[in-house]
Amino acid sequence: MRAIVYRTTGDPDVLELVERDTPEPGPGEVRVRVAVSGVNPTDWKTRSGATNPKIFPEVTPHLDGAGVIDAVGEGVDAGRIGQRVWLYMATLGRATGTAAEYTVVSADQAVPLPDGVSFDVGAALGVPALTAHRALTVAEDGPRRLRPGALEGKVVLAAGGAGAVGHAAIQLARWAGATVISTVSGPEKARLATAAGAHHVINYRQGDPAGEIRAIAPDGVDIIAEVALGANLELDLAVLRTGGVISTYANDGGKPVGLDVRQNMMLNTRFQFLVLYTVGEEALLAGAEDVAAAVADGAMPVGEEHGLPLIRFPLERTADAHRAVEGGAVGKVVVDVAP
Numbered sequence: 646m647r648a649i650v651y652r653t654t655g656d657p658d659v660l661e662l663v664e665r666d667t668p669e670p671g672p673g674e675v676r677v678r679v680a681v682s683g684v685n686p687t688d689w690k691t692r693s694g695a696t697n698p699k700i701f702p703e704v705t706p707h708l709d710g711a712g713v714i715d716a717v718g719e720g721v722d723a724g725r726i727g728q729r730v731w732l733y734m735a736t737l738g739r740a741t742g743t744a745a746e747y748t749v750v751s752a753d754q755a756v757p758l759p760d761g762v763s764f765d766v767g768a769a770l771g772v773p774a775l776t777a778h779r780a781l782t783v784a785e786d787g788p789r790r791l792r793p794g795a796l797e798g799k800v801v802l803a804a805g806g807a808g809a810v811g812h813a814a815i816q817l818a819r820w821a822g823a824t825v826i827s828t829v830s831g832p833e834k835a836r837l838a839t840a841a842g843a844h845h846v847i848n849y850r851q852g853d854p855a856g857e858i859r860a861i862a863p864d865g866v867d868i869i870a871e872v873a874l875g876a877n878l879e880l881d882l883a884v885l886r887t888g889g890v891i892s893t894y895a896n897d898g899g900k901p902v903g904l905d906v907r908q909n910m911m912l913n914t915r916f917q918f919l920v921l922y923t924v925g926e927e928a929l930l931a932g933a934e935d936v937a938a939a940v941a942d943g944a945m946p947v948g949e950e951h952g953l954p955l956i957r958f959p960l961e962r963t964a965d966a967h968r969a970v971e972g973g974a975v976g977k978v979v980v981d982v983a984p
Contacts, residue, residue: 648745649963650703654694657964657971660706668741668749670718675755677730682743682960682980683709683768685809686895689967691736697922701740706963707980708735710743711758711767721752730755731767731940733775733933734921743768744963746982756933759941765955769809769947769977770936775921777813778932780870780892781821783917787868787890788821791935793942796823800862802884803827805872806838806846809977810894812953813945814870815841817936820944826858826866828880834975841952855883865889875900882908890915953977 646667651659670676688706690696711731717723735750736742758767781801782788788795801818805811806827818825819842827843829835835846847857858866858880865886871877871893881891882905891914896902921929939945947953954976958966963980970978 646746647960648705648741649960650705651692652703654692654699656693657689657967659692660964660967662961662963665745667747670716670721670749672719673721673752674718674749675714675721675725675752676716676747676749677710677712677732677755678715678747679710679712679743679745679982680764681711681768682707682982683771684966684970684978684980685709685772686970687772688742689971692967703740704736705741705745705748706736707742707744708737709733709768709771710735710748710982711764712983714755715747717752725752725755729758729760729764729767731758731770732756733771734929737922744960744980744982753930753933756937762940765979766940766945766947768979769953769955770813770940770945772921773809774813774817774936774945775929775932776810776894776919777817777870778935779919779921779924779928780810780814780894780917781818781868783892783915783919784868784890785888785915790931791817791821792938793820794822796821799823799867800865801825802858802866802869802881803838803843804870804877805829805897806841806843807834807952807975808872809953811838811870811872812841815843815952816945817939818868819844820939820942823868824862826861828854828877837952837954837975839952840950849877849880855880858884862886868892870894873897873900875902878902882912882914885912885914888913888915890917892917892919894919947977955979957981
């Protein structure tokens with residue numbers, strides 16, 4: 646099979662297209678013929694050596710993807726052969742991800758994908774959707790699981806609604822019944838956040854964004870899914886309701902975070918920092934189940950018209966796909982693995 650590998654960390658040029666033996670699934674595992682592989686910021690950061698020290702001599706990157714199960718290991722229902730699936734966290738504890746024609750994962754990490762849903766949607770789920778799910782289910786008085794109506798009466802602020810996680814947060818929050826506000830940096834990203842389903846979109850670079858948000862939510866925002874805590878903290882605290890939660894999954898821009906302790910005491914602010922690598926199996930399985938339900942309801946489409954443009958590369962240009970993500974491409978970068 647064809648696969649992308651790297652043996653040393655570094656810039657995208659360390660990625661190499663090679664031929665490797667097709668892997669065999671072990672007990673409790675499935676083998677998937679990958680159609681589309683999704684690329685996330687964590688993939689290039691791991692490849693570069695910036696995070697998650699390299700522990701395997703050779704690595705095939707990418708956590709997310711979609712394809713068809715073509716073999717199962719001992720203990721897995723053989724009826725799953727031929728099933729269309731989306732994959733998440735493929736390289737968690739493994740050296741082989743989805744940037745290959747075949748990959749092997751735990752059976753639980755291969756989630757059924759309805760026949761009417763494209764592999765593009767499947768490859769765009771994984772890290773962004775599970776991160777968004779976690780961000781929306783950690784409020785002290787909020788739901789631990791998502792379903793239609795679970796966030797009824799709640800106001801959710803998705804910072805950076807044109808990004809992959811922000812896009813998923815908008816879609817999941819709206820599916821669960823929340824009033825969804827998104828902050829963006831300009832008109833084009835506003836168009837994408839609106840297409841994703843945000844009820845209200847606010848340019849945080851102009852006017853009085855805090856005043857605009859408070860006009861929509863006079864009692865404050867219940868849940869903030871935050872991509873740039875250092876840059877956005879002042880705005881977040883200006884619009885957060887007492888007892889609300891700021892779920893932060895990134896600190897884009899790298900601005901240091903300083904807290905006014907008394908201000909946050911008076912607000913009873915709840916800060917939830919999150920990353921999927923250490924969130925635990927229970928949270929991952931719950932997130933995958935809820936996301937699958939949203940997908941089945943048609944709530945998580947992708948593409949320009951749905952607020953998440955797709956930026957495509959063939960497998961042999963995976964290095965260029967990494968450069969696109971590292972360069973801040975707006976949309977979802979995917980690698981077409983199958984011909």
